[in-house]
Amino acid sequence: MKASKAIVKCLERENVHTLFGYPGGAVLPLYEALRESELRHILVRNEQSLVHYASGYARETGEVGVCIATSGPGATNTITGIATAYLDSIPVVIITGQVNIELIGTDAFQEADIKGATEPFTKHNYLIKDANDIPRIFKEAFYLANSGRKGPVLIDIPRNIQEENIKFYNCDNVNIIGYQPTLIGHKGQIKRAITKIKSAQRPVLYVGGGVILAKAQKELLQFAHNTRIPVINSFMGIGCFPHDDSLYAGIVGSHGYTYSSKIIERTDLLICIGARMADRATGKFEAINSKLEYIHIDIDPAEIGKKIDIMIPIVGDAKLILEELVHKDLDMDTSLWLEEVNAIKETYPISMKMQEGCGYINPKELVNTLSEKLNDSACLVSDVGQNQIWAALYYKIIGTRSYFTSGGLGTMAYSLPAAAGVKVANPDRQVICIMGDGSFQMCLGELAVIREQNIGIKIVLFNNNKLGMVKGLQNSCYGKNHNFGVDLNCNIDFTKIAEAYGIRGYKVEDIESFKHVIDEVIEDDEPCLIQCLIDPEFCTF
Numbered sequence: 208m209k210a211s212k213a214i215v216k217c218l219e220r221e222n223v224h225t226l227f228g229y230p231g232g233a234v235l236p237l238y239e240a241l242r243e244s245e246l247r248h249i250l251v252r253n254e255q256s257l258v259h260y261a262s263g264y265a266r267e268t269g270e271v272g273v274c275i276a277t278s279g280p281g282a283t284n285t286i287t288g289i290a291t292a293y294l295d296s297i298p299v300v301i302i303t304g305q306v307n308i309e310l311i312g313t314d315a316f317q318e319a320d321i322k323g324a325t326e327p328f329t330k331h332n333y334l335i336k337d338a339n340d341i342p343r344i345f346k347e348a349f350y351l352a353n354s355g356r357k358g359p360v361l362i363d364i365p366r367n368i369q370e371e372n373i374k375f376y377n378c379d380n381v382n383i384i385g386y387q388p389t390l391i392g393h394k395g396q397i398k399r400a401i402t403k404i405k406s407a408q409r410p411v412l413y414v415g416g417g418v419i420l421a422k423a424q425k426e427l428l429q430f431a432h433n434t435r436i437p438v439i440n441s442f443m444g445i446g447c448f449p450h451d452d453s454l455y456a457g458i459v460g461s462h463g464y465t466y467s468s469k470i471i472e473r474t475d476l477l478i479c480i481g482a483r484m485a486d487r488a489t490g491k492f493e494a495i496n497s498k499l500e501y502i503h504i505d506i507d508p509a510e511i512g513k514k515i516d517i518m519i520p521i522v523g524d525a526k527l528i529l530e531e532l533v534h535k536d537l538d539m540d541t542s543l544w545l546e547e548v549n550a551i552k553e554t555y556p557i558s559m560k561m562q563e564g565c566g567y568i569n570p571k572e573l574v575n576t577l578s579e580k581l582n583d584s585a586c587l588v589s590d591v592g593q594n595q596i597w598a599a600l601y602y603k604i605i606g607t608r609s610y611f612t613s614g615g616l617g618t619m620a621y622s623l624p625a626a627a628g629v630k631v632a633n634p635d636r637q638v639i640c641i642m643g644d645g646s647f648q649m650c651l652g653e654l655a656v657i658r659e660q661n662i663g664i665k666i667v668l669f670n671n672n673k674l675g676m677v678k679g680l681q682n683s684c685y686g687k688n689h690n691f692g693v694d695l696n697c698n699i700d701f702t703k704i705a706e707a708y709g710i711r712g713y714k715v716e717d718i719e720s721f722k723h724v725i726d727e728v729i730e731d732d733e734p735c736l737i738q739c740l741i742d743p744e745f746c747t748f
């Protein structure tokens with residue numbers, strides 16, 4: 208069998224139905240094999256969006272997202288997407304073409320050492336030198352991507368290797384020396400944790416994206432309710448605990464709620480689950496509460512104690528550990544602490560106010576409106592910038608709603624392709640993408656994919672003619688008249704851009720018109736773009 212056909216067969220054996228790609232000379236044999244297959248191939252418009260599509264697909268399905276790029280510039284264009292998936296632990300397999308094996312190292316046409324380049328931010332990567340390794344390497348790559356701490360795995364395949372003939376064999380087992388993720392928590396540490404939790408006066412559960420990746424939301428809810436411990440989440444953890452639950456205590460971090468930080472100030476024990484103690488979220492914990500003690504549950508031992516001294520580490524799968532914890536006798540009386548938490552929440556309420564601006568939309572109110580209008584299973588994908596902060600802080604998680612963003616790398620232009628990936632994976636889900644005009648201009652060519660594939664996402668574009676987040680940072684670091692290099696002032700009519708791609712475009716300047724448009728479009732399955740005018744002076748800072 209041709210090696211390229213063997214690759215397709217490996218993908219089919221991994222239950223891949225859809226992949227995202229952008230071809231070139233070094234993947235021609237693979238594309239010929241794909242042409243003859245039943246796999247759905249979605250041609251994106253720029254490899255910079257490629258991994259984000261696969262990432263959205265993976266986040267929605269819990270399965271590995273797959274994408275293909277050619278060698279050289281195609282492969283290097285995927286780098287930011289790979290690093291984005293790496294920092295957020297998203298399982299994707301990236302297949303890249305490479306120049307013929309005898310040309311490697313000669314600066315051949317379209318040669319780039321993508322294995323070397325992605326070494327620091329792939330979970331693992333391969334350069335296939337023997338076509339007979341294809342079944343084993345694909346099996347390993349999928350297993351690595353979606354086990355233990357999940358993440359991207361890259362497979363680089365020289366063109367001439369794709370053309371060889373091999374004897375295909377089914378590879379069903381994986382045996383990777385030194386790779387055996389710990390899933391079950393250490394009994395002794397769990398015992399210590401239980402004693403510690405029972406003796407705590409003011410405990411808080413701090414939960415991150417790892418809970419979502421482990422599909423442990425139900426167990427978390429049960430554990431919180433059994434123990435009556437309040438729950439705070441990171442940005443990546445938004446979606447793992449319902450906001451209408453009385454134990455919900457908000458989002459922490461430099462862009463989180465004030466009340467959540469105030470709660471952390473008073474906490475005596477933080478039980479961290481599937482959260483990597485990122486600087487943006489927990490960087491100030493030691494400063495605001497030096498007496499805080501920590502239990503840290505994480506699938507990746509390297510995360511535990513990386514930034515904060517942890518008292519009780521538990522390595523393992525969040526779902527399995529929580530399942531164990533919910534069966535322990537942890538009947539606690541936290542009523543006094545919950546009273547205090549509620550009082551803090553009341554003292555520092557979430558503000559809907561913005562600086563005054565006429566003829567503009569208050570973005571907080573806008574996200575709030577979306578929260579009211581969307582159904583209980585809607586998925587909101589936000590970009591990076593002020594729009595990310597507003598979306599995260601004001602989108603209400605109820606039912607099975609989710610909120611996806613580029614949390615770790617903070618990659619602009621993530622949301623549109625990632626939202627499209629979510630919708631491709633689950634066409635019945637309401638999928639909203641919120642982004643700024645800066646990010647949109649980095650990836651607007653992807654509108655062609657959305658039109659062509661009829662991907663019914665609703666794009667809510669915050670148009671403030673500014674790189675708002677950077678402008679805000681300049682304001683807070685240097686003062687108001689120190690803005691430089693942040694103006695996007697050329698009055699682009701984004702509605703017309705959408706229409707040029709055959710996508711309905713709307714322009715709204717006040718919240719009532721926004722409500723009207725959302726009512727009109729929300730139930731249909733057509734893509735659309737709603738351009739919302741935001742006051743350029745509005746800042747999150």
Ligand SMILES: Cc1ncc(C[n+]2csc(CCOP(=O)(O)OP(=O)(O)O)c2C)c(N)n1
Nearest residue numbers: 592593594617619643644645646674675676
């Ligand atoms: C690829 C990339 N380049 C640069 C940045 C730095 N950055 C963070 S937010 C931001 C501004 C985003 O502007 P826009 O998309 O208009 O959103 P807004 O902040 O106005 O909501 C920039 C430049 C980044 N995060 N990612």
